Amino acid sequence: MAGETDLETLLESMHPVVRNGEYVYAxxxxxxxxxxxxxxxxxxxEGLTVVLRRQEADRLGLAYDFVAAWITLQIHSALEAVGLTAAVSAALTHAGISCNVLAGFHHDHLLVPAGDAERALGVLKLLGKGIVxxxxxxxxxxxxxxxxxxxxxxxxxxxxxxxxTPIEVGLLRELFASEEYLPELSIVAEIGxxxxxxxxxxxxxxxxxxxLGLGPIGVAxxxxxxxxxxxxxxETAVRAAAAGEPGIALLGSPAYYRRFGFxxxxxxxxxPPEAVWGDHFQLLAxxxxxxxxxxxxxxxAPFERL
Ligand SMILES: CC(C)(COP(=O)(O)OP(=O)(O)OC[C@H]1O[C@@H](n2cnc3c(N)ncnc32)[C@H](O)[C@@H]1OP(=O)(O)O)[C@@H](O)C(=O)NCCC(=O)NCCS
Structure with missing residues (x-):
C-alpha cells in the first residue's frame, strides 16, 4: 500500500506514541x-552508530550521553512524503526541543530528550490540528x-x-516598545x-x-x-519556568485561568494593583x-498609563 503523501492529511492522522523506556545513541x-x-x-x-535501550547499552558496557524518549508517529508515511519531518522538527525546534528523526519503512520515529517527552507530545498533538x-x-x-x-x-x-479600537491594541503596541518587553514570552499560534x-x-x-505580568492574550x-x-x-508557563521566572500574575476570569494552576x-x-480586582487578580507560582x-x-509601565 502506498503511504499517505498529502502533508495536511499526514499531520492530521499523526498519532504519536511513546515507546516504553529510555533510549541512547552509542x-x-x-x-x-x-x-x-x-x-x-x-x-x-567513522564507525557504527547504534540506538538501543539504555539498559541494553549498560549491559553491553557502551558509553552514551544523550538519553532519549522514543516517539513513533503512527502513520504509514511514504518515504517520499515531503514535508512531514520538516514540519515536525520545525514545530519541536520552536518549542526548544531537540529531536533526532529516524525513518523506518513503515513509520517515522523521533528521539527527543527523555525529560521533554510529554511536552513533545503536546507539540505534536497541536501540529496534528495544524497549530504551531x-x-x-x-x-x-x-x-x-x-x-x-x-x-x-x-x-x-x-x-x-x-x-x-480596543484598548488592548494600544497597550500591546506600547508593550512591544517598552523596556519590560521579553521576546521569548511574546508567543504566537500559527495555522498555515x-x-x-x-x-x-x-x-x-x-x-x-x-x-511576569501576563496579558493581553487573544485568539481569533x-x-x-x-x-x-x-x-x-x-507554553508561557513552560518557557517562564525554564527561564527561572518565579511566577506569573494576571487579571482575568478565575473560571478560565484556574485550570492552569492560577x-x-x-x-x-x-x-493586586487595584484592590477591587479581588480574586480576578491571579498568580501562578x-x-x-x-x-x-x-x-x-x-x-x-504601559499598564500604568491605561
Ligand atoms: C480567552 C481566550 C484567550 C481563550 O482562548 P481559547 O482558545 O478560546 O480557549 P481554549 O480553547 O484553550 O479553552 C477553552 C475553554 O476555556 C473556557 N473559556 C474560554 N474563555 C473563558 C472565559 N472568559 N471564562 C471562562 N471560561 C472560558 C471555555 O469554556 C473552554 O472550556 P472547556 O474546555 O471546558 O469547554 C479567547 O477566548 C479570547 O481570545 N477571548 C477574547 C479575548 C479575551 O477575553 N482575552 C482574555 C482577557 S483576560
Missing part, C-alpha cells in the same frame, strides 16, 4: 562483532495587532461590543502561516522581586474554544517562587 566499538538488542544502526566511514507555537518576530506585529483588535472587539468584562493567537508576558515586580474569534488559548498559556494572588501574599513574598504587584 558508538559501537570498532572491531567488536555486533550483538544485543539494537533498535537502529547507521554505518558511517513560536516566538513572535517584529514583522508579525501588524498581524498580531489586527488579531488583538478582533479578539477584544467584544469586551471580556461587559460582554458588549467595543466602540473603536496565519497568526490565530497571541499571548505576551512582560517584566513586572512585587517589591524587589521581578516576575472564529477559532476560539479549540484549545489555542490553553496551548499559549501552557490561584487568587492574595493567597500567595501578592496584592513557578518552582522558583519564594514563599515569603508580601507586597503589591506592579505591571510594566
Amino acid at each position: 558508538l559501537w566499538p570498532h572491531g567488536r562483532p555486533l550483538e544485543g538488542d539494537v533498535e537502529a544502526a547507521v554505518r558511517e566511514a 507555537l513560536r516566538s513572535e518576530q517584529p514583522q508579525d506585529r501588524p498581524e498580531i495587532l489586527e488579531l488583538t483588535a478582533q479578539a477584544f472587539s467584544v469586551s471580556p468584562v461587559t460582554g458588549q461590543p467595543v466602540a473603536g 502561516g496565519d497568526i490565530v493567537g497571541h499571548v505576551i508576558s512582560t517584566r513586572a515586580w512585587v517589591g524587589e522581586l521581578p516576575l 474569534p472564529t477559532l476560539q474554544r479549540r484549545g489555542i488559548g490553553s496551548a499559549l498559556m501552557k 490561584v487568587p494572588a492574595t493567597s500567595r501574599g501578592v496584592q 513557578l518552582p522558583g517562587w519564594p514563599d515569603d513574598v508580601r507586597g503589591t504587584f506592579r505591571y510594566a
Whole structure:
C-alpha cells in the first residue's frame, strides 16, 4: 500500500506514541562483532552508530550521553512524503526541543530528550490540528495587532461590543516598545502561516522581586474554544519556568485561568494593583517562587498609563 503523501492529511492522522523506556545513541566499538538488542544502526566511514535501550547499552558496557524518549508517529508515511519531518522538527525546534528523526519503512520515529517527552507530545498533538507555537518576530506585529483588535472587539468584562479600537491594541503596541518587553514570552499560534493567537508576558515586580505580568492574550474569534488559548498559556508557563521566572500574575476570569494552576494572588501574599480586582487578580507560582513574598504587584509601565 502506498503511504499517505498529502502533508495536511499526514499531520492530521499523526498519532504519536511513546515507546516504553529510555533510549541512547552509542558508538559501537570498532572491531567488536555486533550483538544485543539494537533498535537502529547507521554505518558511517567513522564507525557504527547504534540506538538501543539504555539498559541494553549498560549491559553491553557502551558509553552514551544523550538519553532519549522514543516517539513513533503512527502513520504509514511514504518515504517520499515531503514535508512531514520538516514540519515536525520545525514545530519541536520552536518549542526548544531537540529531536533526532529516524525513518523506518513503515513509520517515522523521533528521539527527543527523555525529560521533554510529554511536552513533545503536546507539540505534536497541536501540529496534528495544524497549530504551531513560536516566538513572535517584529514583522508579525501588524498581524498580531489586527488579531488583538478582533479578539477584544467584544469586551471580556461587559460582554458588549467595543466602540473603536480596543484598548488592548494600544497597550500591546506600547508593550512591544517598552523596556519590560521579553521576546521569548511574546508567543504566537500559527495555522498555515496565519497568526490565530497571541499571548505576551512582560517584566513586572512585587517589591524587589521581578516576575511576569501576563496579558493581553487573544485568539481569533472564529477559532476560539479549540484549545489555542490553553496551548499559549501552557507554553508561557513552560518557557517562564525554564527561564527561572518565579511566577506569573494576571487579571482575568478565575473560571478560565484556574485550570492552569492560577490561584487568587492574595493567597500567595501578592496584592493586586487595584484592590477591587479581588480574586480576578491571579498568580501562578513557578518552582522558583519564594514563599515569603508580601507586597503589591506592579505591571510594566504601559499598564500604568491605561
Ligand atoms: C480567552 C481566550 C484567550 C481563550 O482562548 P481559547 O482558545 O478560546 O480557549 P481554549 O480553547 O484553550 O479553552 C477553552 C475553554 O476555556 C473556557 N473559556 C474560554 N474563555 C473563558 C472565559 N472568559 N471564562 C471562562 N471560561 C472560558 C471555555 O469554556 C473552554 O472550556 P472547556 O474546555 O471546558 O469547554 C479567547 O477566548 C479570547 O481570545 N477571548 C477574547 C479575548 C479575551 O477575553 N482575552 C482574555 C482577557 S483576560
